[in-house]
Amino acid sequence: MKRLSRGKKGQLLNLVLIAVAMIFTIALVLYPEQGFAAGISGLKVFGKVVFPSLLPFFVLAEILMGLGVVRGLGVLLEPLMRPLFSVPGVGAFALSMGLAAGYPMDAVIASRFRETGQCTRVEGERLLAFTNTADPLFMLSAVAVGMFKSPAVGGLLAVSHYISAFLVGVCFKFWGRKDKDHLAELQARRTERAKGSIFVRAYREMMLAREEDGRPFGKLLGNAVTESMQTLIMICGFIVFFAVFIEILSLSGMMSVIGAPIGLIYHMFHINGGLVNPTIAGLLELDIGSAQTAVVNAPMLQKLALVSGIIGWSGLAVHAQVASVLTNTDIRMLPYFLARFLQAIFAAAATVVLYLMGMGRVATEAMAHVPGLTGVGQALDGHPFWQVSSSAIALWLCIVAGLLVISMALSILRRVRVIAFHTRLK
Numbered sequence: 001m002k003r004l005s006r007g008k009k010g011q012l013l014n015l016v017l018i019a020v021a022m023i024f025t026i027a028l029v030l031y032p033e034q035g036f037a038a039g040i041s042g043l044k045v046f047g048k049v050v051f052p053s054l055l056p057f058f059v060l061a062e063i064l065m066g067l068g069v070v071r072g073l074g075v076l077l078e079p080l081m082r083p084l085f086s087v088p089g090v091g092a093f094a095l096s097m098g099l100a101a102g103y104p105m106d107a108v109i110a111s112r113f114r115e116t117g118q119c120t121r122v123e124g125e126r127l128l129a130f131t132n133t134a135d136p137l138f139m140l141s142a143v144a145v146g147m148f149k150s151p152a153v154g155g156l157l158a159v160s161h162y163i164s165a166f167l168v169g170v171c172f173k174f175w176g177r178k179d180k181d182h183l184a185e186l187q188a189r190r191t192e193r194a195k196g197s198i199f200v201r202a203y204r205e206m207m208l209a210r211e212e213d214g215r216p217f218g219k220l221l222g223n224a225v226t227e228s229m230q231t232l233i234m235i236c237g238f239i240v241f242f243a244v245f246i247e248i249l250s251l252s253g254m255m256s257v258i259g260a261p262i263g264l265i266y267h268m269f270h271i272n273g274g275l276v277n278p279t280i281a282g283l284l285e286l287d288i289g290s291a292q293t294a295v296v297n298a299p300m301l302q303k304l305a306l307v308s309g310i311i312g313w314s315g316l317a318v319h320a321q322v323a324s325v326l327t328n329t330d331i332r333m334l335p336y337f338l339a340r341f342l343q344a345i346f347a348a349a350a351t352v353v354l355y356l357m358g359m360g361r362v363a364t365e366a367m368a369h370v371p372g373l374t375g376v377g378q379a380l381d382g383h384p385f386w387q388v389s390s391s392a393i394a395l396w397l398c399i400v401a402g403l404l405v406i407s408m409a410l411s412i413l414r415r416v417r418v419i420a421f422h423t424r425l426k
Helices: 002-030 031-065 069-085 091-101 105-115 119-132 137-149 151-174 180-192 200-213 218-251 254-268 273-284 286-294 299-313 315-328 333-358 360-367 372-379 385-425
Strands: none
Touching: 002 031, 002 218, 031 069, 031 091, 031 218, 031 385, 069 091, 069 105, 069 119, 069 137, 069 151, 069 200, 069 385, 091 105, 091 119, 091 385, 105 119, 105 315, 119 151, 119 180, 119 333, 137 151, 137 286, 151 299, 151 333, 180 200, 218 254, 218 273, 218 286, 218 315, 254 273, 273 286, 273 299, 273 315, 286 299, 286 315, 299 333, 315 333
16 A cells, blocks of 8 residues: 555656646747746856856866875864764865855765765765855855845855854754664774874875875866766756746746745735745745845845845755756755755844844955955956956865864864873873
């Protein structure tokens, strides 16, 4: 009976997908010009923003992993990542890349970690839960300057977004802690762990990883570029598809039908009804949802909270990209969806609190002194994108350096405590 029930559910889902595909195809026939224009706009977003900002990071990540640098950094960053988020030290690399480059950089790196056995399935799910962050270019420039015409908005949204990501990471620290396969892999990893100081172990792991990879640098570079381009083409396809899909939903009137329950909820909590359509668009694609929210005639606090929630959720377009990247791994999407929902709530709440405290401009002024953010924040003011990429890479280096300093300080503090404990025993 259970098998039959599952089979019926699968058939029902398949029928729904067929109906949606047929309706979408018919709508494209009825609205060919509007669909084409939406596709071109999505292609422009990819060509002007996504491609030049993500390609350097994709190639850099593949090269650093192939050379063994990432595994060496993982040993050095273990004292920070393990107690805080219950993930291996290499997770800090995914975190730093996610902070600097944005979606879906974290998923690409997490999948590579899982494929190479540097994390368990549970650790990969924990890692993906809190490293899925938007890049500074989008929040400080595209949203703040381009959509809201206010630089102060960028700092507020960025601080709220990263606070929410941290809170999600702490919450997911306990995810899957009783999973048997996870515990068995952790035990095997502890048995194989090399002895010696943290720097000696980092060097050994780096050399071991390079030896296991074994590719000449020329081949490593070629593979990095090829795989990066394949991933970016996939991302481009999703961006264009969802741009057309949202346009078709608006033209066909389906937005009003889907938005009826959301409109009722907004009415109950005295939220402006004009934010219903941007909410639906944001559930599907964060760029379009954020842009639609900015032009609605609604209270600023409500618009900022919604945009913050949309960025935390990141949109089904990004979720589809993440799912495609994780296809070759056993990392599940359910914890990822739960994390995105949780982050959307945390981000919106943090935005409201910080806004009421008047911290929008303060946050912007504080972030303006962080190296790399200045060039990123000025991307829409006529600066070439090679400058944006270099600024983002500088920001990534600053993040890695900061994480290393904190990790080393925690390692030294832990060693001092152990020495003090043994001294007392004597």
